[in-house]
Amino acid sequence: MTSLTPKPSQIESWDRLPSDWHNDERMDALFSFFKDRDLNAVHYDAKMKFWSETIIDYCEDHGLLQIDIPTIVSRFRRKGRTPKCLDKIFEELTKQNRLISTNDYANSQQSWSSWTFNKLASPLTGWMSPRTPIDQEVFIIKELVDKKAQQVIDTLQSHVYVPTFDCVVSFSTFIETCRRCTLIDENSINLIISTLTKDKKILIDHIGDAKDVKVVKFIMPGTSIVRPLTEIETSVLLLRHSKQRLEEQLKKTDQQIEGLLADIYRHLKNSNRTAAKKLLRKKKLLELEHDKKENMIEHLNSVLTQIEQTDCSSLIINAYSSGVQAHKELLRKNGLTPDAVEDMIDEVHEMLDTQSEIDEALRRPVTNDTTDMTELEDELEELLKQPIPPTPATSLPINVDIINTPIADDVIKVPETDPFADLELRLQKLGVQEPTSNKIADIASSSH
Numbered sequence: 001m002t003s004l005t006p007k008p009s010q011i012e013s014w015d016r017l018p019s020d021w022h023n024d025e026r027m028d029a030l031f032s033f034f035k036d037r038d039l040n041a042v043h044y045d046a047k048m049k050f051w052s053e054t055i056i057d058y059c060e061d062h063g064l065l066q067i068d069i070p071t072i073v074s075r076f077r078r079k080g081r082t083p084k085c086l087d088k089i090f091e092e093l094t095k096q097n098r099l100i101s102t103n104d105y106a107n108s109q110q111s112w113s114s115w116t117f118n119k120l121a122s123p124l125t126g127w128m129s130p131r132t133p134i135d136q137e138v139f140i141i142k143e144l145v146d147k148k149a150q151q152v153i154d155t156l157q158s159h160v161y162v163p164t165f166d167c168v169v170s171f172s173t174f175i176e177t178c179r180r181c182t183l184i185d186e187n188s189i190n191l192i193i194s195t196l197t198k199d200k201k202i203l204i205d206h207i208g209d210a211k212d213v214k215v216v217k218f219i220m221p222g223t224s225i226v227r228p229l230t231e232i233e234t235s236v237l238l239l240r241h242s243k244q245r246l247e248e249q250l251k252k253t254d255q256q257i258e259g260l261l262a263d264i265y266r267h268l269k270n271s272n273r274t275a276a277k278k279l280l281r282k283k284k285l286l287e288l289e290h291d292k293k294e295n296m297i298e299h300l301n302s303v304l305t306q307i308e309q310t311d312c313s314s315l316i317i318n319a320y321s322s323g324v325q326a327h328k329e330l331l332r333k334n335g336l337t338p339d340a341v342e343d344m345i346d347e348v349h350e351m352l353d354t355q356s357e358i359d360e361a362l363r364r365p366v367t368n369d370t371t372d373m374t375e376l377e378d379e380l381e382e383l384l385k386q387p388i389p390p391t392p393a394t395s396l397p398i399n400v401d402i403i404n405t406p407i408a409d410d411v412i413k414v415p416e417t418d419p420f421a422d423l424e425l426r427l428q429k430l431g432v433q434e435p436t437s438n439k440i441a442d443i444a445s446s447s448h
Contacts, residue, residue, distance in 0.1 A: 011076055016057050018050065021078070031081055034088045051089045056098070056141065063182035065145050065191050066102065069135045087134055099139040101132075140191065148188075149195045151181045153202075157221045162308050165236040168229065170244075171204070171214040200225045207234050213241055236307060243300040246293050253290045257283055 011017065020026045030047055037044040058075065059067060069090060073082045093099040100108075155177050160166040169177075178189045196202040196218075203217045203226045215237055219226045260283040267276040331337070 011058075011078070014058065014061065016061060018054055020050070027078060031078070031083045031085070033084045047085070048089065048092055051083070051085065052093060052098075055089065055093075056144070059141055060144050060147070061182070063148075063184045063188055064141075065148065065183075065188040066138055066140045067099075068138045090134055090137075090139065094134075094139070098141065098143060100142050102138045102140060105140045105142070145191050145195050148181060148183060149192050149199070149201070152178055152183075152192055153196070153218060155181060156218050160221060162312070163220050165233045165307075167220050168215055168217045168233045168237050170237075170241065171216055174202075174216040202226060203228065205229055207237060208241075213238070236304070239300055239304055243297060243304070246297050246300070250290065250293050250297070253286055253293065257286050257290065260286065 011021075020030070029043075030050060034044065034047070054076075055067070055072060059065070064071075069086050072086055076083055090099060094101075156167075156169065156174075175189065178192055183189050183192060193202070193204075197204065201219050205215055205217065207213045207215055207229070215229075217226055217229055217233070260279050264276045264279045264283070267273070267279065
């Protein structure tokens, strides 16, 4: 059987190459046949995990969605040796539904009724058709198919600026997007197309008068199912297709003009003015055609810009409408009307007036004072007009008992002043040199 990918790649250049790959002793054990799991369950499970994760990771990084044993053998060649345990690995991955045979996958892509019938009929017809050996079977990595399909959708949606008509692209643009997602071979791209079509995430159609333009419509951001093509999408896509064709023709015209210029210079160099004039006339015609196509492209750009602006204006109007409806609903739900607001303001004013009256009442005196304030004011005025009488000297009361009480001598102690305290200072002023403390003491004792 011919391998799906006959040209092997260098495994050593893989970015996620396992660290054990350069350990000869470890890789000898991993490349050998599987032994019975009962002998060493830990080693058996570790070996199974190593190859399962390594194969899936390698296929993901290299855009391989369907594989077979010969392909993996050619890709994982090491020092002239190839792994001898891949049949067990593929059997285990098939049991885990991580690998699905192409026949089973094709049946799963059919309608539910036919798929159910095939599943029910397979036990009865399985013995009639011999099973393909595992080393000749082609398997599909379902988890990678789903992952890559979502990656393609995310990439397409990242370029959506106007959802009304940006969710439709040409088939060639769709294929380029798949290749940017590391989907290189045609089989993998077909798997993605089949999966996205089955999940109703893309729709393939043909537009134009002759139905010769193949397009792909994908789901809008935030939706789960693709909708049929609309007239607006078809019209915009035809305009973009026409613009693209004109741009391609413009590039060819530029190349033709450059070629004619080179030929004209060559004829002039050879003094062949007649041939140069013929080419110059052709160049003038091409330049007129070039200008005409440029004007058409500019006109198409203007039309597309107007369509985009109209769509944006429509989105703005819809947003305004939604905001108004939400505001009205909020007012209705909370019972907010002009009359209700006016009634509430009146109630607030009435409440404030009532509170003012209460505060005024609380500020009034509590005692029953019937004195006429006018009489009090008149009396104060009379008092102010009269002269102020002199203030009599006040004498403090004398306690005779305290005066007659005798006081002991030791109670009252009058501090004695020392007349010789500043004697030294005075002697210095008189010019007496170095008065000693003894001399000062003698003078003091003699004075006494």
